Amino acid sequence: MKCDVISLNKVPLIQKQARRLLSSMINLCMAIGPGVLALPASADEAGSRVTLTDSGLGLKSTDERFAIQLHGLIQADGAVFDQDRTELGNGTDIRNAKLILKGHVQHDWGYKFQVNFAKEDNRQLEDIFLQYRGFRPTTITVGNVKQPFSLAFLNGNRNATFMEFAMIHEALVPKRRIGLMAGLHGGSWTAHMGGFANSVKEDNSVGDSGAGIVGRGVWTPVRSQRRLVLAGLAGQYRSLGDNHKVAIKSRPGTHVTNQRLVGFGPHTGFAPITDARNVAAGDAQVAVVHGPFAVQGEFVHKRVGQKESHFDAQGGYMQASYFLTGESRAAAYQPGKGAFGAITPMHPYGAWQVALRYDTLKLNDDSMVGGREQNLTAGVNWYANRHVRFSANYIRIDAERPGGPDNRANAFAARAQLGF
Numbered sequence: 001m002k003c004d005v006i007s008l009n010k011v012p013l014i015q016k017q018a019r020r021l022l023s024s025m026i027n028l029c030m031a032i033g034p035g036v037l038a039l040p041a042s043a044d045e046a047g048s049r050v051t052l053t054d055s056g057l058g059l060k061s062t063d064e065r066f067a068i069q070l071h072g073l074i075q076a077d078g079a080v081f082d083q084d085r086t087e088l089g090n091g092t093d094i095r096n097a098k099l100i101l102k103g104h105v106q107h108d109w110g111y112k113f114q115v116n117f118a119k120e121d122n123r124q125l126e127d128i129f130l131q132y133r134g135f136r137p138t139t140i141t142v143g144n145v146k147q148p149f150s151l152a153f154l155n156g157n158r159n160a161t162f163m164e165f166a167m168i169h170e171a172l173v174p175k176r177r178i179g180l181m182a183g184l185h186g187g188s189w190t191a192h193m194g195g196f197a198n199s200v201k202e203d204n205s206v207g208d209s210g211a212g213i214v215g216r217g218v219w220t221p222v223r224s225q226r227r228l229v230l231a232g233l234a235g236q237y238r239s240l241g242d243n244h245k246v247a248i249k250s251r252p253g254t255h256v257t258n259q260r261l262v263g264f265g266p267h268t269g270f271a272p273i274t275d276a277r278n279v280a281a282g283d284a285q286v287a288v289v290h291g292p293f294a295v296q297g298e299f300v301h302k303r304v305g306q307k308e309s310h311f312d313a314q315g316g317y318m319q320a321s322y323f324l325t326g327e328s329r330a331a332a333y334q335p336g337k338g339a340f341g342a343i344t345p346m347h348p349y350g351a352w353q354v355a356l357r358y359d360t361l362k363l364n365d366d367s368m369v370g371g372r373e374q375n376l377t378a379g380v381n382w383y384a385n386r387h388v389r390f391s392a393n394y395i396r397i398d399a400e401r402p403g404g405p406d407n408r409a410n411a412f413a414a415r416a417q418l419g420f
Helices: 014-030 150-156 167-171
Strands: 048-053 056-061 066-082 092-106 109-116 123-134 138-146 176-185 189-196 211-223 227-239 278-290 292-308 312-321 351-365 369-381 389-399 409-417
Touching: 092 123, 123 150, 167 312, 167 351, 211 278
Parallel strands: none
Antiparallel strands: 048 056, 056 066, 066 092, 066 409, 092 109, 109 123, 123 138, 138 176, 176 189, 189 211, 211 227, 227 278, 278 292, 292 312, 312 351, 351 369, 369 389, 389 409
């Protein structure tokens, strides 16, 4: 396989560092995909070229029918707590350590392989899918993917305004599962619908893991580089199969602690919900961006159907943010996903953002009392460039639980992030 000469004018790397990076990438690509990358259309088109741009490091055939790109995400966190009753535990955490390979084969077939080495078990397998793009703008995706439900979850933790999502995302929002999904978008709308089975960490040998459908629609009547109005609805229905236990819980605003102050299941002090048969959930979401100012909110209602009754849980958040340096979240909107991407600073010294969020989670329903928690989070972000970011969050935690201790605490958290 031959490689064309590339230009590094747009990349602030010295020549020696560039050679090392390119050599490592070429060796990796040759190891994992020599058959894919060395299939030219003809002898005249034989070969490939290395690309090193602001969007990542890659290898592409000269006819552009085959491509692979290397991406990564590293997030290092620290937090200290001023707690009331429940010990939360000061400490540090490698929140994410992701290696991502993605690209396309024969133009129309896209793929992605994402592993998170910060996870404790096989949950580290994240996005692993094949996607057909030949019916543009329609896409058909099969594999382990994010279910199309929550705006913030689809934004991704690399692009999140705060260090952690609001409590509803750990407690009520469906996560990644293996399934088949179709997506379509037009000038002012985006829609996704999919059917999903088990997650990669579930053992199918112990029984039926269940199946469900998830759909999301987004309308953007106003969309430009500086302005955006978004309104969306999402829904989920899932039969639980032979799994009759459901855990609903959430950390109090930071991943450094493993303690949950409200909820049912591990680390809560209460048993999970039993005798469950199905789960249904709905999500209403909105976002408005006007120049450097943005507001965003979601409300989720989730019902766990049991054999002779049901349990209702609900929660939501509302947040506001402002770029002191003039950037706009509208410029980062991605219509194909119906969500926001990475922020690109306008100035050599980076971008500064301040933000405030109120979120709540209510897990009390008749005799089942999982508690109620309200958090107020203030944050500041410095985007040194498109890839490096530093964040600091203050979280005021207020949790109440009938039959258990009430907790009022303050958390101070910070993060260093590299994403490429």
